[in-house]
Amino acid sequence: EKEEEGKGETMNFGHHSSLVSARRQFSDGKIVKLAGHKAAVHTVAWNASGTRLASGDKTGTGHVWTPGDSAVATARLFHDKVIAQLSWDPNNSNVVATASHDKTAKLWDVREKHSMRTFNTQGENINITYHPTAPLLIISDKNDLMYVVDVRAGRTVEKYKHDYEINEIKVHPSGKSIFITTGRGTIEVRNFDSAKAKPLGTSCIQTLRGHSSNVDCGAFAHKKSYFASGAADAMACIWDTDSYVCVRTCAR
Numbered sequence: 001e002k003e004e005e006g007k008g009e010t011m012n013f014g015h016h017s018s019l020v021s022a023r024r025q026f027s028d029g030k031i032v033k034l035a036g037h038k039a040a041v042h043t044v045a046w047n048a049s050g051t052r053l054a055s056g057d058k059t060g061t062g063h064v065w066t067p068g069d070s071a072v073a074t075a076r077l078f079h080d081k082v083i084a085q086l087s088w089d090p091n092n093s094n095v096v097a098t099a100s101h102d103k104t105a106k107l108w109d110v111r112e113k114h115s116m117r118t119f120n121t122q123g124e125n126i127n128i129t130y131h132p133t134a135p136l137l138i139i140s141d142k143n144d145l146m147y148v149v150d151v152r153a154g155r156t157v158e159k160y161k162h163d164y165e166i167n168e169i170k171v172h173p174s175g176k177s178i179f180i181t182t183g184r185g186t187i188e189v190r191n192f193d194s195a196k197a198k199p200l201g202t203s204c205i206q207t208l209r210g211h212s213s214n215v216d217c218g219a220f221a222h223k224k225s226y227f228a229s230g231a232a233d234a235m236a237c238i239w240d241t242d243s244y245v246c247v248r249t250c251a252r
Contacts, residue, residue: 036063036073047088047096052110054096056083062098064110075110084126087137097137099128105139107151117154121147127168133175134194140169148199158198168217170227172241177205179227179241181215187229189244210237210246 039058046053054077056062062077077083079100089095095116099105101124106115123141130137136157137149144162146169149155165183171192172179178200180188187208191201211231218229220241227239238248 032067032071034063034065034067034071034073037061042082043085045086045088045096047093048090049093051093052088054086054088054110056086056098058082060100060102062086064096075108077106077108077115079104079106081124084124085128087128087130090130090132097128097130099125099139101125103141105137105149107137117151119147119149119154119156121145127166129169129171131171131175131192131194132173136194136199138169138171138178140166146200158200160200165214167215170218170220173220173222177201179218179220181218181229181231183214185209185211185213185215185231185233187215187218187227187239206244208237208239208244208246210239210249211235 037055037057041055041057044053044055051066053065053067054062060079060081060083062083063073064075065073077098079098079102081101083098083100086096086098094109094111095107096110097105097107103121103124105119105121105125105128107117108115121139121141122145123143125139125141127140128137135151137151139147139149144166146160147156148158150157167181167183170179175194176192178190178192182188188204189206191205193199211233213232215229215231218227220227225241227241228236230236234252236250237246240247
């Protein structure tokens with residue numbers, strides 16, 4: 001019997017009824033194949049208006065697509081090594097940021113042929129995300145260093161070294177906190193005040209525990225106060241970001 005929502009319901013996507021339900025949701029969809037990469041694709045993301053899709057691959061090549069108009073890439077992005085992640089400006093559908101293993105992060109206007117700015121870091125970058133309301137980027141590298149970059153000034157305003165593995169950083173839609181997925185199997189919540197010269201909170205305000213191994217990724221819901229996390233334990237958790245309670249788990 002299905003448990004009530006908010007009571008830690010577990011959904012097993014291997015179950016037949018769950019598969020039927022998922023297929024029904026996508027039955028009217030159209031599949032468009034975007035061919036252009038010559039190596040494994042590591043990251044994809046839609047811009048805020050949903051008109052462009054950006055992708056980055058193992059060779060350091062990125063493409064920007066407008067799938068509604070054409071299956072041919074309309075712009076290219078370049079790094080010397082893997083493009084590990086990219087993030088669109090939430091307030092400008094033409095601007096995207098890329099983070100690479102070549103120890104740089106770049107800012108691109110996809111209407112131009114060259115990057116607008118380049119930010120140098122100390123390690124191979126694995127994560128990049130825009131702040132939803134302030135002109136800031138948050139970048140992290142394989143040395144577990146976090147960088148807060150002022151996009152307009154073109155400089156790093158804060159740098160913070162973690163004592164343990166961090167995998168992905170996401171800013172709460174309010175802009176007032178960040179959620180960090182870690183190698184300890186937890187999600188760390190920190191205050192973030194974009195009005196301060198050094199916006200990162202000095203301590204963790206909440207630790208979310210629901211996984212038994214490395215938490216690899218996370219994402220916020222667009223309209224509701226939920227955060228989803230995925231981990232190496234083959235489990236996804238849905239968290240209420242007001243109460244910090246896990247309300248759903250999704251098993252493989």
